[in-house]
Amino acid sequence: MAEQLVTLNDVAEAAGVSLSTASKALNGTDRISVATREHVRDTALRLGFRHNALARSFARGRSQTIGVLTHRASNPFSRVVLASTATELGAREQAMLLYDARFGEADMDESILQLRARRIDGVIVVGTGTSHATPSITDRFDVPVVYAFTFTEEPADVIVTADDVRIGRTAAARLLATGRRRIAHITATADDEAVQRRMAGASAVLAEAGLEWAADVRYGRWHEGWGEQAAGDLLDEVPDLDAIFCGSDAIARGAERGLRTAGRRVPDDVALIGVDNWEQLMYDQSSQRHLTTVEVGLEQIGRLAARQLLDPEREPGIRFVDPQLVIAQTA
Structure with a gap:
């Protein structure tokens, strides 16, 4: 029955x-x-x-559906933001309508047209990081728009994203706390805004301790190969180097190979710290951590973005999530 x-x-x-x-x-x-x-x-x-969701949506004059616009939903970082966004929306009885497209002008225009044709109550734009600004599309909708894990150049936009300055400060503070004083930095291209903010945060912590970088900052790519090459070059220049802050975990993995190839022990001789908590993103969370890293707060970004969108008293501006230090074997 x-x-x-x-x-x-x-x-x-x-x-x-x-x-x-x-x-x-x-x-x-x-x-x-x-x-x-x-x-x-x-x-x-x-x-x-x-509740009968359909009947309630008619009664309220709302669809209880949120449009989510992403730039490559398959990106490992975006996936975490999307998952926590969906969980938060679901807990608040909101459906999620996902549009996955490149953030180029033509693709963006098509996605906006499709979203506007739907009866949505709001839009969340999920980026893949804080390296470069995302074009603001707020004025192209008559419903609220929130940006997650990215930023725009429009001060009136509502943005929830990672705090790159604090990420840099957290990494440098950890290396100093372990007694390191000859610290270098390997990161990606100099025109990357996340690179500049993370470096600025770390540099400020070193200055507060009366220190400078042990060598010029190494700018390159977000790749393991670059980390390996740069670590070898740093040891040639600074043989007594005792720590490296790497702008990402990928760079840190490469740097560790370079250090071991040169006969350095990690962390006994040279401590390493990265950014992203890649091991938790990509592997079994119950497995043993190896790389000490800074978690940027992807799950928190997704949750807070959903809450901001549904908050009738939301205010414009950037809301940063707090990074978390993940201590493991390398620092």
Whole structure:
């Protein structure tokens, strides 16, 4: 026998209120007392009542659907942001409509047209990092727009993203705390904005300790091969080097190979720290950590972006999430 569905009328009768009051309590509309609202909601939960989402969307004049625009959803970093965004939206009974496209002008225009044709209540733009600005599309929608794990050059936009300056500060502070003083930095291209902010944060911490970089910052690529090459070059220039802050975990993995090839022990001779917490992103989370790194806060970014979008009192500007130090074997 099929299980009988609990209706709104059942909830009203069990709670001892009118059908109208039960509807208002569960939909969050009109002014009723907090005590009545909580009583009706507790009753609905006890009975196992579930809203008819379609009927509720018509009643509210909203679809309870959020459009999410991404730049390569397969990107490992974007995937984490998307997953936590979807979880947060689901917990708030919101559906997610995903559009995955390059952020080039033609692709962006097509995605915007498709999203505008849908009955959506808001848009979340998920980027792949903080290296370069994403074009602002806020004025092309008549619903709220929030940007996650990226940034724009529009001060009025609502943005939730990683704090690159604090990431750099966290990495440098960890190396100093382990007694290192001859510290170098290997990172990506000099025109990358994340590179510049992370370096600025780390440089400030060194300056506060009365130190400078042990060698000129090595600018290159977000690749292991570059990390390996740069580490070898650094040892030729600074044989007593005792630590390297790498702009990413990929660079750090390469740097470790370069150090071991040169006969240096990690971390005994040279400590290493990266950024991204790549081992947790790509491998079994129960496996033993090897690389000390700085987690940029991808899950928090996704959750906070969803909350900001659904907050009627959201304010423009950038909201940074706090990075977290992940201590393992290399520093």
